[in-house]
Amino acid sequence: MAKSYEKEHPVKAFGWAARDTSGVLSPFHFSRRATGEKDLRFKVLYTGICHSDLHHLKNDWGSSKYPLVHGHEIVGVVTEVGSKVQKFKVGDKVGVGCLIGSCRTCEDCADDLENYCPKKIITYDGPRYYDGTLTFGGYSDHMVVDEHFAIHWPEKLPLDGGAPLLCAGITTYSPLKHFGLDKPGVHIGVVGLGGLGHVAVKFAKAFGAKVTVISTSPSKKEEALKEFGADSFLVSRDAEAMQAAAGTLHGILDTVSAVHPILPLLSLLKNHAKYILLGAPGKPLELPVFPLLLGRKIVAGSAIGGIKETEEMLNFAAEHGITADVEVIPIDYVNTAIERLAKNDVRYRFVIDVGNTLKAA
Numbered sequence: 001m002a003k004s005y006e007k008e009h010p011v012k013a014f015g016w017a018a019r020d021t022s023g024v025l026s027p028f029h030f031s032r033r034a035t036g037e038k039d040l041r042f043k044v045l046y047t048g049i050c051h052s053d054l055h056h057l058k059n060d061w062g063s064s065k066y067p068l069v070h071g072h073e074i075v076g077v078v079t080e081v082g083s084k085v086q087k088f089k090v091g092d093k094v095g096v097g098c099l100i101g102s103c104r105t106c107e108d109c110a111d112d113l114e115n116y117c118p119k120k121i122i123t124y125d126g127p128r129y130y131d132g133t134l135t136f137g138g139y140s141d142h143m144v145v146d147e148h149f150a151i152h153w154p155e156k157l158p159l160d161g162g163a164p165l166l167c168a169g170i171t172t173y174s175p176l177k178h179f180g181l182d183k184p185g186v187h188i189g190v191v192g193l194g195g196l197g198h199v200a201v202k203f204a205k206a207f208g209a210k211v212t213v214i215s216t217s218p219s220k221k222e223e224a225l226k227e228f229g230a231d232s233f234l235v236s237r238d239a240e241a242m243q244a245a246a247g248t249l250h251g252i253l254d255t256v257s258a259v260h261p262i263l264p265l266l267s268l269l270k271n272h273a274k275y276i277l278l279g280a281p282g283k284p285l286e287l288p289v290f291p292l293l294l295g296r297k298i299v300a301g302s303a304i305g306g307i308k309e310t311e312e313m314l315n316f317a318a319e320h321g322i323t324a325d326v327e328v329i330p331i332d333y334v335n336t337a338i339e340r341l342a343k344n345d346v347r348y349r350f351v352i353d354v355g356n357t358l359k360a361a
């Protein structure tokens, strides 16, 4: 017999939710589970608005379930810990990113790559939680999570500017490390200067790499070079400049989540270099094979990172003074923020000040 949802989830919670594909969020009362032995409960302070929140909202990937409480770039402060929690105590600052569960036994889990676990549970709008209930993210007053999936927040890292690192940061840091693009002497291209792209530039520069930003918007040139420290800037429509830069890059991080041609970008790679896709276009991209064969080039994908690496990334960011450039907003601005995000009208990430502005209606 089905157990009562209220009995399983006795703790009242409040957030903002989408009810359908209309794209509008509104106040939402729900409940969360009691604090389990290995759980910690925390008050949400800041939550970043990730570009993928838009895709979930509009059901672009065909898997959205409503009501939908977004948010997977969450920073908070611990308010309660279960009896077997070892890593955290009340009052600790914590970060929770895109993952809140995995099988903990498969090869990837054993290698601290929970992000590739076939049974991973994402923070919102994914497969149901172990207890069969929908998962609700950080556009909410508090969360409860197994301590394995929470990360100690480094003291030096700002809470608001640091929040987006939990998705945008690890999504770019992990492939730079994994594909050997994390050292001086390599020349990296970053395609798209948005939420992901701007932190990709910051991490690549902190690793000592040379960075070229490739964008469709010439208006971003000055920021890319002066603020984020990129070494050069290419407008992808400028065929002459693209031709002049052919064969110069050891790796490209492509952060664009719209369908776009990759042939001109592949030509920027040196032979044996790597093209890494981080955006998730709703339709397949056309893959030109000849340039891959003739230059032994690699096309790969990468998705966020494991918990251990996310912790390493946050500490690296704290050490090197890396944060996302953010516009901090109150929760009741969220619908406008989402509209603006859809038009790429943000430099470079919205972060909701949940702690100070979310009040139960």
Ligand SMILES: [Zn+2]
Pocket: 050, 051, 052, 053, 072, 098, 167, 168
């Ligand atoms: Zn995200």
Ligand SMILES: [Zn+2]
Pocket: 102, 103, 104, 105, 106, 107, 108, 109, 114, 117, 118, 119, 120
């Ligand atoms: Zn697993």
